[in-house]
Amino acid sequence: MKQLTIIKIGGNVIDNSANLHQFLLDFTALPGDKILVHGGGKIATELGESLGVEAKMIEGRRVTDIETLRIVTMVYAGLINKNMVAQLQAKGSNAIGLTGADGNIIKAKKRPVKEIDYGFVGDLDEHSVSATTLDSLLKAGLVPVLCAITHDGDTQLLNTNADTIASSVAVAMSALYETRLVYCFEKKGVLKDVNDDDSVVREIKTDEFEGLKADGTVQGGMIPKLHNAFEAIKKGVSAVYIGKADELNELAEGTFGTKMNP
Numbered sequence: 610m611k612q613l614t615i616i617k618i619g620g621n622v623i624d625n626s627a628n629l630h631q632f633l634l635d636f637t638a639l640p641g642d643k644i645l646v647h648g649g650g651k652i653a654t655e656l657g658e659s660l661g662v663e664a665k666m667i668e669g670r671r672v673t674d675i676e677t678l679r680i681v682t683m684v685y686a687g688l689i690n691k692n693m694v695a696q697l698q699a700k701g702s703n704a705i706g707l708t709g710a711d712g713n714i715i716k717a718k719k720r721p722v723k724e725i726d727y728g729f730v731g732d733l734d735e736h737s738v739s740a741t742t743l744d745s746l747l748k749a750g751l752v753p754v755l756c757a758i759t760h761d762g763d764t765q766l767l768n769t770n771a772d773t774i775a776s777s778v779a780v781a782m783s784a785l786y787e788t789r790l791v792y793c794f795e796k797k798g799v800l801k802d803v804n805d806d807d808s809v810v811r812e813i814k815t816d817e818f819e820g821l822k823a824d825g826t827v828q829g830g831m832i833p834k835l836h837n838a839f840e841a842i843k844k845g846v847s848a849v850y851i852g853k854a855d856e857l858n859e860l861a862e863g864t865f866g867t868k869m870n871p
């Protein structure tokens with residue numbers, strides 16, 4: 610089976626032009642087939658504030674009313690995605706930037722309203738990602754760059770967490786490729802002490818996750834990230850890592866960040 614690397618890059622790294630430049634160089638240097646998934650939550654929050662639209666996050670998910678949907682579409686599908694594609698092109702990656710609506714690559718379902726109305730937030734299931742369309746892009750020598758905007762197939766764009774997109778794309782692609790999934794952010798991995806960058810936990814097993822949540826080791830955005838990471842492992846992705854964007858070159862040496870194990 611051919612190998613595929615799926616990398617997700619978070620908003621804190623995208624917001625720092627020097628870190629982003631180095632990350633995109635390292636990404637370009639990675640051998641083999643690749644897909645990049647990006648967030649950009651921090652930049653959407655900042656633009657929203659400057660336009661008088663306050664961000665509302667619940668358990669790491671953005672409540673997305675119609676004004677917020679307009680902002681995240683402009684920021685994720687436009688500003689960030691197109692700048693990232695232009696930078697990758699300059700570095701020698703033949704990148705193609707896409708939302709989930711393009712080529713019907715990711716069809717989501719609007720999250721049903723229960724206790725909370727998340728608005729235009731899209732949830733994914735096992736039928737959401739078109740692995741064959743992504744495969745045809747890879748076979749054409751392209752590097753898909755996916756943003757956090759999906760669609761429902763009935764004209765509605767939706768906002769989907771980028772960690773979830775990366776996990777679902779990795780699961781779908783693992784039917785066709787031996788797939789590894791790498792979450793890149795601004796810390797060296799999952800930390801035992803979130804304030805000590807040298808306290809990286811090298812390996813986490815599925816059954817250790819609940820304990821790390823319960824004792825407060827992992828908090829905030831790290832909880833959905835780990836949940837998505839373990840979902841990927843459970844559903845056939847061959848390796849999942851979480852680590853620092855500017856240490857991507859350590860992947861080959863096997864010393865990169867935290868590795869999730871079954």
Ligand SMILES: Nc1ncnc2c1ncn2[C@@H]1O[C@H](COP(=O)(O)OP(=O)(O)O)[C@@H](O)[C@H]1O
Pocket residue numbers: 618619620621622648669793794796798799800801802803826827828829830831834
């Ligand atoms: N144990 C932990 N190790 C590392 N980061 C943690 C931990 N617990 C909580 N975090 C927080 O999780 C954040 C990453 O989640 P998030 O902001 O959603 O990432 P991203 O920028 O990739 O979307 C980190 O910035 C950090 O503040």
Ligand SMILES: CC(=O)N[C@@H](CCC(=O)OP(=O)(O)O)C(=O)O
Pocket residue numbers: 618619620621647648649650651653669670671681730731757768769770771772
């Ligand atoms: C529904 C939902 O929460 N969507 C996310 C999508 C962007 C994202 O995931 O960005 P980061 O990876 O930089 O956090 C949001 O709007 O914040």
